Amino acid sequence: MLPIFALAALVISPWNGHDLPTATQAAAKYRLEIAGKPGSTVQLTATGVANGWIAAFCNDRVCSPTHVSETIPVSGRAVVQFELIRETDDAPHQSGATIRSSDGGRVTVPRATR
Numbered sequence: 599m600l601p602i603f604a605l606a607a608l609v610i611s612p613w614n615g616h617d618l619p620t621a622t623q624a625a626a627k628y629r630l631e632i633a634g635k636p637g638s639t640v641q642l643t644a645t646g647v648a649n650g651w652i653a654a655f656c657n658d659r660v661c662s663p664t665h666v667s668e669t670i671p672v673s674g675r676a677v678v679q680f681e682l683i684r685e686t687d688d689a690p691h692q693s694g695a696t697i698r699s700s701d702g703g704r705v706t707v708p709r710a711t712r
Contacts, residue, residue: 606634606670608642608697608705610680618679620661622654625681626710630655630697632678634670641667641700644707647682650689654681684712 613627621627634640643665644653655666656679668676682693694709 606632606638606640606699606701606703608632608699608703610697610705610707613679618656618658620656620659621679622661622681622683624712625654625683626712628680628682628707630678630680630705632668632670632676632699633674634676634701636670636672636674639667639669640703641665642678643698643700644680644695645698646694646696648690648693650684650686651693652683652685653695654683655679656681680707682707682710682712684710 609631611629613629647653652663654661654663670676692709692711695707696704698704
């Protein structure tokens, strides 16, 4: 169980379970858990993605490239599917990322290989 802080706590792990309807089949998928004050909104931005790759934050309605705003529900926890997608044949075969929150939180995404 993640504690609730004044700052959002970010935890990244491999995605498990069914893909969201908005997910890309060829993507490396991760579970991004955000713990924070219920009702607060956190802006998340992905940086450090290799050229030719794109980062996307997905929920059951939409995938948002590079950044997203997430409102923390009453439970104090939100889960987003984070994807790294290799878009071009000449792109490096690996990419990682760093996810930063608007309140100063950050987490490093392990390198994906495609």
